[in-house]
Amino acid sequence: MVSGLTRDAALEILDFVQKAIELISDDEKNNFINALISAHKEGRRVFIVGAGRSGLVAKAFAMRLLHLGFSVYVIGETILPPMSKGDVLVAVSGSGRTKSVVAIAEAAKSLGAKILALTSYPDSPLGKLADIIVRIPGRTKLAKEEDYYIRQVLGFHEPLAPLGTLFEATTMIFLDGIVAELMHKLGITESELQERHANIE
Amino acid sequence: MVSGLTRDAALEILDFVQKAIELISDDEKNNFINALISAHKEGRRVFIVGAGRSGLVAKAFAMRLLHLGFSVYVIGETILPPMSKGDVLVAVSGSGRTKSVVAIAEAAKSLGAKILALTSYPDSPLGKLADIIVRIPGRTKLAKEEDYYIRQVLGFHEPLAPLGTLFEATTMIFLDGIVAELMHKLGITESELQERHANIE
Amino acid sequence: MVSGLTRDAALEILDFVQKAIELISDDEKNNFINALISAHKEGRRVFIVGAGRSGLVAKAFAMRLLHLGFSVYVIGETILPPMSKGDVLVAVSGSGRTKSVVAIAEAAKSLGAKILALTSYPDSPLGKLADIIVRIPGRTKLAKEEDYYIRQVLGFHEPLAPLGTLFEATTMIFLDGIVAELMHKLGITESELQERHANIE
Amino acid sequence: MVSGLTRDAALEILDFVQKAIELISDDEKNNFINALISAHKEGRRVFIVGAGRSGLVAKAFAMRLLHLGFSVYVIGETILPPMSKGDVLVAVSGSGRTKSVVAIAEAAKSLGAKILALTSYPDSPLGKLADIIVRIPGRTKLAKEEDYYIRQVLGFHEPLAPLGTLFEATTMIFLDGIVAELMHKLGITESELQERHANIE
Numbered sequence: 001m002v003s004g005l006t007r008d009a010a011l012e013i014l015d016f017v018q019k020a021i022e023l024i025s026d027d028e029k030n031n032f033i034n035a036l037i038s039a040h041k042e043g044r045r046v047f048i049v050g051a052g053r054s055g056l057v058a059k060a061f062a063m064r065l066l067h068l069g070f071s072v073y074v075i076g077e078t079i080l081p082p083m084s085k086g087d088v089l090v091a092v093s094g095s096g097r098t099k100s101v102v103a104i105a106e107a108a109k110s111l112g113a114k115i116l117a118l119t120s121y122p123d124s125p126l127g128k129l130a131d132i133i134v135r136i137p138g139r140t141k142l143a144k145e146e147d148y149y150i151r152q153v154l155g156f157h158e159p160l161a162p163l164g165t166l167f168e169a170t171t172m173i174f175l176d177g178i179v180a181e182l183m184h185k186l187g188i189t190e191s192e193l194q195e196r197h198a199n200i201e
Numbered sequence: 202m203v204s205g206l207t208r209d210a211a212l213e214i215l216d217f218v219q220k221a222i223e224l225i226s227d228d229e230k231n232n233f234i235n236a237l238i239s240a241h242k243e244g245r246r247v248f249i250v251g252a253g254r255s256g257l258v259a260k261a262f263a264m265r266l267l268h269l270g271f272s273v274y275v276i277g278e279t280i281l282p283p284m285s286k287g288d289v290l291v292a293v294s295g296s297g298r299t300k301s302v303v304a305i306a307e308a309a310k311s312l313g314a315k316i317l318a319l320t321s322y323p324d325s326p327l328g329k330l331a332d333i334i335v336r337i338p339g340r341t342k343l344a345k346e347e348d349y350y351i352r353q354v355l356g357f358h359e360p361l362a363p364l365g366t367l368f369e370a371t372t373m374i375f376l377d378g379i380v381a382e383l384m385h386k387l388g389i390t391e392s393e394l395q396e397r398h399a400n401i402e
Numbered sequence: 403m404v405s406g407l408t409r410d411a412a413l414e415i416l417d418f419v420q421k422a423i424e425l426i427s428d429d430e431k432n433n434f435i436n437a438l439i440s441a442h443k444e445g446r447r448v449f450i451v452g453a454g455r456s457g458l459v460a461k462a463f464a465m466r467l468l469h470l471g472f473s474v475y476v477i478g479e480t481i482l483p484p485m486s487k488g489d490v491l492v493a494v495s496g497s498g499r500t501k502s503v504v505a506i507a508e509a510a511k512s513l514g515a516k517i518l519a520l521t522s523y524p525d526s527p528l529g530k531l532a533d534i535i536v537r538i539p540g541r542t543k544l545a546k547e548e549d550y551y552i553r554q555v556l557g558f559h560e561p562l563a564p565l566g567t568l569f570e571a572t573t574m575i576f577l578d579g580i581v582a583e584l585m586h587k588l589g590i591t592e593s594e595l596q597e598r599h600a601n602i603e
Numbered sequence: 604m605v606s607g608l609t610r611d612a613a614l615e616i617l618d619f620v621q622k623a624i625e626l627i628s629d630d631e632k633n634n635f636i637n638a639l640i641s642a643h644k645e646g647r648r649v650f651i652v653g654a655g656r657s658g659l660v661a662k663a664f665a666m667r668l669l670h671l672g673f674s675v676y677v678i679g680e681t682i683l684p685p686m687s688k689g690d691v692l693v694a695v696s697g698s699g700r701t702k703s704v705v706a707i708a709e710a711a712k713s714l715g716a717k718i719l720a721l722t723s724y725p726d727s728p729l730g731k732l733a734d735i736i737v738r739i740p741g742r743t744k745l746a747k748e749e750d751y752y753i754r755q756v757l758g759f760h761e762p763l764a765p766l767g768t769l770f771e772a773t774t775m776i777f778l779d780g781i782v783a784e785l786m787h788k789l790g791i792t793e794s795e796l797q798e799r800h801a802n803i804e
Contacts, residue, residue: 180364201300
């Protein structure tokens with residue numbers, strides 16, 4: 001059985017994520033899911049953007065949207081079609097200030113896309129651009145730990161999870177929850193996901 | 202407060218990951234950490250490989266190794282120096298059968314690198330190539346759910362987390378735990394991580 | 403007006419590429435184009451694979467196939483659907499021995515895909531797997547310069563273009579030529595390409 | 604011997620690139636090379652940024668800088684250290700208006716990096732930010748063909764090379780010329796490049 005700081009930190013992260021998930025607004029979650037489902041039903045494209053570890057979490061969600069049958073693309077990859085009015089951009093940034101993410105969100109907005117932001121800071125540049133925000137509790141790179149919202153979750157000790165780890169872990173688990181709800185609402189089984197999974201990698 | 206299947210699935214994933222982390226062998230974890238620390242102290246390079254969502258989890262760990270001061274590279278990216286005898290390859294594959302990952306591990310082995318595998322299947326092609334295995338409980342794409350090891354964790358109902366989700370989430374949280382232990386063992390503070398974090402993205 | 407070794411090397415590369423393009427077999431070129439057009443007309447997917455600088459050249463071609471309206475994907479990127487019988491894999495490897503490229507081509511072959519290889523070595527592992535080969539003259543990383551075919555083009559002095567440069571440049575220009583011929587054969591105008599070009603990047 | 608539009612287009616591209624290379628300013632080329640050599644000798648990092656096919660050309664150059672022994676990184680990839688005052692950013696954008704490239708160049712400028720821009724438009728947002736510009740003739744996506752500079756090279760017929768092809772091809776060949784000049788000025792042989800080339804891919 002695993003021990004040491006690896007175990008302590010993993011358990012602390014899991015404890016944080018559990019509390020953080022419960023703090024996420026049900027309305028925000030429903031708006032997020034409904035916007036994705038509408039886009040899918042109307043044949044719109046979903047574009048995904050994020051930088052650093054948040055970008056990796058965003059890509060993990062993009063893969064599942066592909067498996068769910070969405071028309072989905074990742075900003076910055078080779079195969080990237082044009083964005084049209086009515087398309088959706090899912091932007092992930094804990095701080096809401098990541099320059100390239102904000103630049104893409106601005107461009108998407110001007111093209112008539114709907115911006116769905118996952119961020120800890122609704123008042124950030126990204127938050128202000130967004131049509132729909134899901135506020136994810138998380139101690140981000142910028143956080144000074146004075147944020148009461150975070151304090152509720154973290155308590156007052158210095159966490160074992162450095163930098164944006166808690167935001168990233170919370171977002172990843174939350175989005176995997178979203179996948180389960182999308183499967184149910186779209187009536188898609190696991191074997192249908194499997195059929196759309198890459199078989200050459 | 203979030204509700205619905207998003208909440209149910211997220212909590213189920215967290216519950217699984219907590220039990221799964223505890224099942225990971227302490228010896229395997231220590232071997233993994235010691236191999237990384239030795240590589241770092243001897244000035245060796247650490248290469249990271251994985252495909253699909255496992256590859257994203259691997260990249261998230263690669264970023265933290267960079268922040269910890271490791272000389273680390275991701276197979277398949279633009280900036281990739283040659284591998285030498287004594288370097289380390291960290292390979293992540295739930296099934297241990299991902300073709301490109303196995304091909305890279307074989308090539309790395311023939312160059313004299315030490316192979317550290319994170320997989321659910323120690324008897325897989327990747328597992329057999331590995332010098333050090335960390336067995337990660339996880340229902341992978343290939344799993345038929347007859348595996349007693351997994352049953353211990355999952356119980357007998359169909360999980361809300363499709364395909365490799367549980368392996369990926371467990372590996373991500375486990376590796377974030379490893380980061381905490383590496384910080385402690387190498388005496389690196391969060392602000393030192395911050396100093397090595399990308400400031401342009 | 404530019405001078406110095408930059409100019410000398412650029413002109414030498416251009417001179418090589420011009421001669422090399424003319425040496426490419428018209429039959430091989432036609433087979434390559436016809437296989438792509440058939441795949442497109444039959445609604446098949448085209449997958450692209452390559453490593454290193456050859457991989458970048460392959461991706462540049464993938465972008466143009468997207469602009470031409472093909473259903474095209476790059477192995478190793480986030481958005482990667484499954485491959486089916488009748489799909490096409492375009493594999494670029496000067497040596498024909500790049501391990502990950504050969505592993506992918508083997509997997510694709512076993513799934514019933516048609517393998518189109520761009521390589522300097524028809525007798526290489528990749529060449530032997532391929533259904534259609536376009537032999538691209540090029541001094542590759544492995545070349546010992548004893549190859550008469552290359553000697554015809556290079557003459558006998560040491561080139562200013564190191565490693566795979568000549569293969570990569572020849573393949574890039576050749577594939578841009580292929581794009582022009584595909585535009586003509588499919589009746590696609592430049593403004594139609596433009597309409598499918600990413601507008602957010 | 605290859606024929607048809609593939610041949611015609613390839614030869615036209617080569618003809619364009621040859622004329623375009625000769626139009627590049629020798630002073631601009633020398634400034635570009637000297638800035639790279641200074642960065643290398645002072646132990647500075649070189650960062651590379653570009654989007655779309657221009658981004659691929661930029662990455663191909665990044666690989667060669669790695670082979671030449673530079674400390675080089677690509678914006679947007681997993682392994683990305685922080686940028687410091689005195690580091691160099693090489694930004695490639697035909698139009699000089701690509702949003703993410705301009706956003707990165709602005710951020711780099713504010714961190715004290717030296718901006719080297721390869722663009723057809725010195726008066727573009729990127730051009731105005733740059734410390735050193737190399738003006739690359741090229742018919743870019745934005746060009747209306749009224750540009751006398753381009754007309755000099757292209758003549759007046761509609762080219763067979765769509766969108767940014769001529770800019771991309773010219774930049775790629777020019778940068779491969781730069782590699783030859785860097786090899787000479789730094790006294791680096793092809794076998795030294797080979798020793799720094801990835802051996803696992």
